[in-house]
Each structure stands twice: as C-alpha cells, then as structure tokens.
Amino acid sequence: MSMFFDFGSPAPSSTTSFDSGSAGQSRSQEPVQRGGVRVSLACVPCRSRHVKCGAETPSCSRCLQDDKPCFYAKSRRGMRDKNAPQKRASMRETGRESPRSSSVYSGGPCGIYSHAGSSNASYSRPPSDGSLSPPSSTSRLSNKGTNTARLLDLYYNFFHKAHPYLLPQYHFRNRLHSDPESLKHLLPVMQYIGSLYASEVSSTELHAAVMSQLDIPNLPPNGFTVQMLLLTAIAVHCDGELENGRAILDRAIYLALDLRMQSRAFATMERDPVLAESWRRTFWGLYISDAYFATTRRAPMFALHSIEADVEIPCEECDYDGMIPRPKTLEEYESRDFEDETPVFSSFAYLIDLVRICGSLLTLDTMPAEYLESAVANADAMLVNWKLHLPKEKQSVIDKNEEIDEILFQAHNFLQILLIHIHRPLSRLYHSPMEKISHCAPPPPDHDIASQEKDKTYWLHTKKTLEAAEAAVNLYALPCSIINHTPLGICGIVLSTLANLSACAYFLTGSEWYRTRDRIRLGLGCLKTFSEVWEVSRWNEKETKKIARTVFAMPRPGMERAGALAPPGGLKIWEPQVQVQEMTNMPIDWSMNMGPMSYEGLFNGVEQGGWYGIEGAVSSA
Template sequence: MNAPSGTMGSGEPSLNDTEDPLSMFFDFGIGSPPQDSVEALQISSARKSQDTPPRGGIRVSLACVPCRSRHVKCGAEMPNCSRCLQDDKPCFYAKSRRGMRDRNAPRKRASLREAEKGSPVQNCSSGQSINSLSYLRANSSNDSYTGPSSDGSASPESSSSRLSGKVATSKRLLDLYYSSFHKAHPFLLPRYYFHNRLQSDPESLKFLFPVMKWIGSTFSPDIPSVDLRDTAMNLMEMANLPPNGFTVQALLLAAIALHSQDDMIKSRAILDRAIYLALEIRMNSRTFANMERDPVLAESWRRTYWFMYVTDAKFAAFRNATQFMLYTVEANVELPCEECDYDGIIPRSRTLEEYENRDFLDEEPVFSSFTYLIDLTRISGSLLGFDRLPHGNVEVAVNNADAMLVNWKLHLPREKQGVVDKNEELDEILFFAQQQLQVLLVFIHRPLSRLTHCPLEEISSCARPPLPIQPTGEEDRAYWLHTKKSLEAAEAAINLYALPCPILSHSPLGICGLTFSTLASLSSCAFILTGPEWYRTRDRIRLGLGSLKAMGEVWAIARKSEKETKSIARSVFAMPKPGMATAENARSSTSNFGYGNGLPLSSSTSMMNHTPMDVGWQELSEIDYFGTWNAFSGRQQDMNGILT
C-alpha cells in the first residue's frame, strides 16, 4: 500500500485506482488534498523517504482478532488473513478506536467487488477464499457467518446486511456445506479450489453443485430445502449423466444425504449407480487419478473412491447384508493424504502395499487418518456375515474378529490413538473410525454375552436379530468375557459424543452405530447391571438419546432412531432393576419370556425406589419389552425385498 504523496500528478493513476484494500481501515484523506498542501506533503515525503526503509520491512501492527487471541503472527491481509485461511478459521478485525475509519469505505468495497468479479482466478490464487467458515448451529446462531464487516461497527447498515444473509444464496449454501458437512466427508475439492473451479469451469460442476446446495440448506432452519432437494434429485435421476468423477461425487453425496434423511430405497439405488459409474470409468485403478495433471483434483478422485468404499460398507451393515459390493472389487487406488496436506501441497501418494508392510519396519510410518479408516472398513467387510455361520463356528469366528480389531487399534501410531489432531481440533475421520471400531466390537461380542436381545428391539431399524444359538451349558465360562467387552465397547462408542465439539459436525453415517450401542446398554440395564453401575449406564443411555436428538435437528434417520430407542427405553426403565426380583419372579420371567439364561440373580439389592426415565411419546402400557421376536424376520424380509 502506498500512502498518498505529492507525486500525484494529472498523468498518473489516482488514489482510488491504485489503493490497497488495507486503506479502507485508515483515513489517508478524503478525495484529493488541497493544492496548497501538496508542496508541504512533497517536502515531508522527500525527507522521510531518505530514512524510511522499504515497505516490506515495516512491521504490520494490524492483526485480526483470532490471531491476537492465539498470540500468533498475523499477515493482516484483507478480508481474510493468510493464517486464518490456512487454519480454516473465521477471520475478522476489531473496530479501530482511533476514529480513523474511512468514510469512503462503502464506495471502495464496491469497487473491490467489481475488481474481484473481473479476475476470479487471481482472487483464488492469492489465497483468499470466498468467505470465512460459517459456524455450526451448535456453536452459534443459525445464520451463516459472512465474514468481517468492513466498517467494523454495529451500524444499521451492518445489521441489515446480517439480516439479508438469511437469503439462500449459492455462496451461503456453499459456506454451510463446507463448514457443517465437508470435514466428516472430505472427498470434494477444498473450498477455495472448488470456488476456483466454479468460476473457471462451472459446466463441470453442473450436477455436483446442486447436491451440495441441498445438503448445505439442511443445516439452516430458515432455508427451505424441499425445492433444492427436488432440483438435485431431478438431476441425479437423469438417464444419461456425464461419465466423469464429478458425477460420481454428486451421486455419492446424494446417496449419503438420502440415507441420512431415511430414504433407504432411493439412497441404495443411487449409491449403486455411483459404484457402477465409478467402475465404468475405472476409478478403482490408480491410473484414473494419476492421469490428472492437477494434484489436488487427483487427490480428490482417490478420496472419492475410498469414501464410496466406506459408504458401501455402512449401507451393507444397515441392510444386514453379508458383504458389500466394493469389497469384492479389485482396486489399486493409492491412499489419501492427511487433511492438512489436502489443503496445501499434496505429498507423494502411498500404496496399500506400503501400508501392509508398515508393521515390519523398525520405525513405523504414520499414515493419514483416512487410511486407517479404510483399513478398518476392510476388516468390517470380513465380519458382516459371521452371524450366518453354524453355531459351532461362531466362537472361533468371534475370537478371530476380535484379534483383527484389537490389532488394528494396537498398531495405531501414537498420533492416531485419540481423535484430536496436533492442532487440538477434532479429527472427524478418526472419530468416525474409532466409533466404527467400538460398534464392531459390540456387534461381534454381544451375541455371545449376557446382553440378551430383547424382542422389543425389533422396532429399531438399526437393530440386528439375535443369533439362533441353543445353550449347551458350556457358555458360562466365556459369558463374562464377551459381556465385559460388549459393555466397554458400547460405553466407549457413546462417550465419543461427549467430546467438546458440535455433534452436528459428525457424519450421519454413524447414527445407526450410536443407536446400536445404546441398545446394548439398554439390555445391560434390563438384565445384568445393579447398583451404581446401573445408574452410570443409564446416564450413558441418556447421552446416546441426547446425541440422537441433536443430530435429529438435521437428519431424519436420527429422529426416527431416537423415537424407536426411547420406546424401548421406557419399557426398560419401568421394570425393577436386576437383583430386586425374587427367585420366583425370575423363574416366572424365564418361562414366560423364553430366554435360556433368564434374568441373572444378584445378591446386591437396592432399597431405592426406581423412577422411570421420562422419555416421552408412548404410554408404558403400549410396550411389551418381553414379547417375541416374530416380527423381526418379516421386517427384514421386507427390507431385503425393497432394497434388492
């Protein structure tokens, strides 16, 4: 930025033509200086120019509020500093207390906007994103964050601009998508690369962008999403979609969104179409991504295939299928990089062969979080059909599955043991992986534990039918082990949602896993726990229900799961706690309920009167917790019939 000086002649550009955006925050004079002051200004400038170092050597005293609060160096770029852009944080500046705001700022902002419209590529290449990240609704208001106000004051103009931000503009919908959904599903281009592509080649995003806008609209209650959904679905149902990677991304996003809105039939059909198209263009080969000259776009193709792999596995688990389609497809796609590298310089891609050999190296390398999620999904593909095995083989299969899952966890590097990254922010991909690990442990151990499957669980769309295991009298030796592992895994899966981060930032693909773990905890309260453990587990169940309620603000499948789980919970907490029933009542329960092991007896009793948990909706008289499981097979056949 060059300050105005007496060298401003008639033949040189005016101040308004050459002004740096930083000048809007300082009053260097309004209009042209009087002619009688030009000479004095020239003399002053000539004297100072002899002692003044170059502009680049002057320390920038201006800093944005986030950089000041973190005590880090700020580049002071306008409207967003480079550090905030790098850290993906909102950037804004405090109002000046010196009374030096430029009264021409509105006019200058308008001219800057015109200049940006004329050169979109230059704007993106300079590191300026289209806007700062909007806060999630869980963190702030429902209005999307639209960046800093140039005048920095709460004036009527700025208030009206905030109100106008409720308009469902494409920019706001894009902000909502990237701030609320992208981190848990990071396979599209990073925001500034996507914006650059949208400016330079909008035709290539013709089918993807409407799906992104629909998903973004679901995170704001003041934006009606029905029309946006219809527009996106009309495009996805076209007969002849262009066979390219962006179409695969659009179909994959639409499938995830439809699944999360409880449209299981259409979501499965659209995911199948995405898989067929991806295989048709050979996205399962590393050659597809390596042919792309843009390294960021090549990384996006790799991420798209692998997230489709993960999504296919989650859909198969929901259907109670024995396999998922991509599990049987040969693929040599290279592995995704870390999230911080995806937003910066893409490193050399690693392969599955390198990952498989990592355990035998002296210094084990650290792979990306995405890679560990892919590996866990591969393990889950080998576990989906274990409940179809003959009874004599189930115990061996469970032990082998447990060994694979424990090995996965033991071989995680120290940096990946938790779900918080080096920047002290939640790693959504690791969160998803750790939750999936715990859910898989519940899945394999609960059938051999004392966490009996109550017949009322059949009303839950996320429940699995019990194994047809006939007790032989030899199971007691292993019951305690499987029960303990099931309880610990269910508690760990629910506790993940207690982390200090917005629940809506988590992937909706984990909703059924949360419900599945909550059902296991309900069974423990109904059948085995007493005393303090009973109350502690009831609190975990409340946490699970509360998490479903929070995610139900956006996703219909969470609202449905919350309602179903509460119906089961009402019946559980209306019963006497285990250990309070007499032996006669227990024997009567065993004969009437049809369970081989019945309610376990305990010598520890509690004199405290139990108050049923207030969970709403249905009356307790409408629920029979100890009914029969006859309806489950019919529901499962109906599901398989409509999905296949």
C-alpha cells in the first residue's frame, strides 16, 4: 500500500512553515480531502520504512524509540466535502489561493496548478520589511517602485516551469512570510531572473545585487544557498558569461556534496514533505545542469556523473503543488521493464535517465578513430532503447490536459541533441570552417577516419543526424511560448541549425533543400525570441546568421555528382569534389556590419570546390 501513499501535509502535531492551523486541533476537525486511497492509520516515517506503527499521538512509540521525527499525513477518508467550493472561494477572498491566469500556461501532467498565478493575481503579500531581502536590493527596488511580488510572479510564470527546483509559489510565499531570513539570499536571484522577463524593469542593479552575494564570506551552508548558486549559475551562463557560470555551478556542486545532498537521508530528515521534495529536485537540477554545461563545452565528462547518489526521484509537477506521493527510487525505475505492467514514473525520472546516458557519451570526442564507429553504435542503441521503453503517456511532450510538459520537453529535445552530437561526425554533414566561431556548437576534433570506412555507413549517420535535427527544431514549433522553455536549450538549437545548414551546403537539392531552409529559419527565429531575454542567444543568433550567409551565398549543389549511392528515404546525396580544409585562424570582429559584406579572401585556406571557394561580393541571405 505504501507505493500508493500520498505524503500530505503533516498532522497538527508537526510544526511546518506552511501549517497555519492550531496545534491542538484534532484530526477529525481537518478538512476532508477529495478522493484518494484508503489507508490504515500510521505515521509517515513508519510507512516509508514498511514497519508496524503504534499510531500514538503526537509521536508513535517506534519513532520515540528510534529518536526520529514523527508526523502524520492528513486523513483522506470520507466523502467529498460538499462545502469545498465555498471554502475555496473563501480562501481566494483572503488571498491564500491565487486564481488561474488564462493568459499564462498553468497546466501540468496531472492537472492545473492550483497556486500558479499571473502577474495580476491576488495574494496576501508578505510585509515589506528589510528581512525579505538584502538591504541593498530592497532599497533599490523601492526606489524604482518595482513590486517585489510582481518579480516573483514573473519568475514562477516564465522560469520555474522549466526549472522546478524551488518551493511551489504558494509554499514559497508562506515561508517568505514566516521565515524570511532563510530566503534572504535566494530571493534576489529570483527577482533578477523575473526582471529579465519585464521590459520595463532594469535588471542591472538586480544583477549587481546577485553577484555581490557571491563575495559574502559566510554564506549559510544549507539547501537554500545551493538553490541560490544553482539559479545564479544558470542565469549567468545564459547571460553569456559561460566560464563564470561554470565556476558558480561548480561551487554549488561542491557545497551540495559537502552537505551530502546526494544522499537520500538529506531529504528524508526534513519534516516538511514539500521542502524535502524541493531538496530532491535541487540535487537533480544540479545533475541536469552539470550535463548541459559539459555538453556545451564538449567536456569529456561532468562531475556529478561519477558521484554515487541514492536520492529519490522527484514526483510529477501536479503532485508537487498538491499532495506529495511516496518518492520512488532509481532501483524501482531500473527494474521497471521487468514488471508485467510497466509502471509510469514522473517526467523527471525519464530526464534523469537520459542525462545518465549522456554522461557515457561525452567521451566520444576523445576516442581514437578506429573505435569510434562501434562506440557510436553502442551509444545510439542506448538512446533508442530509452525512447522505446517510454510508456505511452510519456512518448509525447503534450500531457493529458493538452499542455506542454516542460520536463518532458527537455528530455525529448535533449535526446535529439545527443543523436546529432554522436552521428554528425560520421556523416556527410561536414563541418564548415566558419563553425569555429560558434560558442555553443564548435566542431568536434578531427578523427581522420578512412574514407572507405565512412562510405559504408555515411548514409545511416547522415539520415539519423538530419532526422534528429528536424525533430529538435520542430519541438519549438509547438503552440507554446518559446521563452517558457529552458534557456539551456539554446545551444541545442544552434547545433541542430548548423547540421541543417551543412545539409543545404553539401547535398540537399530540390524540395528537400527548401524544406530544410525553412527549418533553419525556424531555428533562427527561436534564437531571436530567446535573445529578447538571454544574452547568450543574441551572440548565437549573430554567429549562426554569419554562417548561414556563407551557405546560402554559394551555388546550390546538384550539378556535380560523385556517384555515391543514395541513402534510403529519398535523400539526394552530393559529395563535394574537394574536402574542406582548415580555415586560417583569424580574429572575429564582433562589431562588423551584419548586412551585405565581401567574402573575397575570407577563405584563404579553402580550395576551389570546398565550400565552392566563395569569390566576389556576397549579399546577405
């Protein structure tokens, strides 16, 4: 029965930050919750350990004997509360429940976020005293007339859905009201991120307030500081400071390991089940971000991949904002395929599994050429297996409420990026010398694979790369605001767009050429949209457009044929007469005019036939 047990709010005997009821209130006086599974009376720690509970209050005899915190979940017995609609209306009137905004995504895989409000939503704002944030940021906000609550709403409406590591908005506001000191270092970075989504708010001073916190010598060593460093690392990375973002993330990882957040005990010792879930999400958020950063830098590994962790898997988003179920373990997830009926895990579980696979793929860039083909085949098998074993409910990024599941979106998008990463070096999608200017997707090291070996499988790797590049970009065409997706996916957009550019440069003809060009324009449009918020996207938009102009200025392939076998699926393959040589190292003038420009002499190291040795003046595409 325990695997169906919901960890709800603790019994009145426990003191949590969001329990506003009287400590002496009896369990029979609590509001009856809707639905649920009928369970026998037992405390949460005894249920989680599958041991008999004496059910004494306020603490059972077993917990007293083991010197463990004892608390009870709210009873879910009884019929539906007939007064529930009136109670919810009363709660909204007193500001304890925010109405759903019709203009902002507020759905989840299990239902509607009950506390997700828009920037205009009503709520009981905590008193504005100096304890809510560092004095410097508080004074600056008040001087500019900026509403702190509005910045928090922007954070939760636009950023939290793709990075759901902090407490849900309703619980965060309650803690901000009851214990502002614990959140004083976390609040400024949330305000800063929220300000990036408000064009009328200057984020310069907020950014300075966030960065000044990093110099504080005695930051409290707790989970909230880890969350502050994690959010700061993501924001700084996506603001274009890649090296600084990496350094801040490393600092967050070191602190998390020092606190032993990789251990299951760190979260299970927490009395508040919602905060315990937040700690689990924070560790896995570090794990996922570490992998994204490493993939962007083409690092051979990421630090947390080699750390043994037994942290339980986060729950679904709708449960996080409601009743926390019993956390499931990685051991349960790994044995799922042997069950008669495959259980469905949370979206987080499938993203974590994919990131674990990613950790074993990063070494391909440093692998000797003679072993690369077999290593790529093994890597492809792992990624295909991940997709084949997805349950029907997780095969699409659209949930049952016809909303985008942002965690599943990341998983499916990251799958395509990894497929491009492993297959393109063995395909006919050669890397242009101009791709070296890309911060997000520089070419991999040359493996010098014999041409006869490449010819055996070139069509397979080419087809897989193009299919993945198309799928990755098409995900952003779904009816959802692009800026709601994680900005950590910006480099994936660049990687897939450059693969499509190479296809247009080297072999696509006819209608396939035009279709791929449209996907390139879609990728550039995504970068343009992200650039309204994130500086790193502005850089990559300029770099990718510069590469695109060189491609579309060339004569289109189709006249010269190398006689190679055409791959299945109807792709027309054109092989260049001369393979591209290395481009001479030359400084990039970032202030150069992005309009019409001359490319004469730009490719000094490229012979005629390799990218057509572009001559003369080239107009902007």
